[in-house]
Amino acid sequence: MASNNASGNPVARYFASLKNQVGLVLAILVIVLHLVIGIGVYWPVAALAAYGAGAALTPSRKPKELPAAPAEPTPVVLDRSLRETSRRLGGARPPRQVMAQARALEDTVRFVLSEWEHLEPTPEHRQTIWNVVKVYYPEVVDTYLDAPQYRDASAVRVVVDSLTTLTRAAGRVRQGILDDNLRAMDSQAQFLREELGELPGLDDSYRGGDGYDPKP
Numbered sequence: 001m002a003s004n005n006a007s008g009n010p011v012a013r014y015f016a017s018l019k020n021q022v023g024l025v026l027a028i029l030v031i032v033l034h035l036v037i038g039i040g041v042y043w044p045v046a047a048l049a050a051y052g053a054g055a056a057l058t059p060s061r062k063p064k065e066l067p068a069a070p071a072e073p074t075p076v077v078l079d080r081s082l083r084e085t086s087r088r089l090g091g092a093r094p095p096r097q098v099m100a101q102a103r104a105l106e107d108t109v110r111f112v113l114s115e116w117e118h119l120e121p122t123p124e125h126r127q128t129i130w131n132v133v134k135v136y137y138p139e140v141v142d143t144y145l146d147a148p149q150y151r152d153a154s155a156v157r158v159v160v161d162s163l164t165t166l167t168r169a170a171g172r173v174r175q176g177i178l179d180d181n182l183r184a185m186d187s188q189a190q191f192l193r194e195e196l197g198e199l200p201g202l203d204d205s206y207r208g209g210d211g212y213d214p215k216p
Contacts (some may be wrong), residue, residue: 074126075113078133082109085133089141095156098144101163108170109133113178125173132166140166 086102112119112129120123144150144159 073115082133085138101160106168110174118177
């Protein structure tokens with residue numbers, strides 16, 4: 001209870017502060033010095049001066065800083081930026097082909113974000129997606145919406161071409177993920193063939209069996 005009162009009372013806080021403690025130590029040293037060797041009738045003034053100097057020169061304790069908020073995962077940051085840019089574009093009600101290409105870009109990027117850990121060995125691919133979402137996509141949208149006649153066919157053609165370029169860039173990263181997954185599946189199938197022999201579903205020549213659907 002006493003500690004709570006001290007923390008809420010500014011006078012009590014000062015008496016418990018480092019400034020007061022240092023000032024008192026210096027003042028006591030002056031008094032001891034006077035008792036030992038005598039420093040004249042002005043020793044009270046000297047003690048007060050020592051106290052004041054100690055209290056004034058002692059830095060205040062810095063308040064404890066709150067721990068930094070944990071950084072958001074990159075996919076969360078990118079997904080939010082993607083949604084914000086698309087919302088800004090959609091709010092202007094552009095022609096359908098513009099929004100169709102924007103949705104294609106969104107779908108491609110979101111697939112990559114769902115496989116973000118897969119890109120850990122290739123940071124350059126992560127950088128590509130970051131640039132697409134945080135730099136180029138907002139710039140393309142802002143430039144397009146700043147055009148006075150953004151519904152004009154020529155403006156639509158230019159922005160669709162730009163969005164298509166971004167979609168292709170993200171699509172190459174997406175395809176790399178898919179290719180890696182296929183290679184992993186091929187390696188697993190090869191391992192199973194070596195360990196278990198030819199079994200239905202592991203042999204490319206197998207085309208029968210209940211539930212088999214030849215369509216991809």
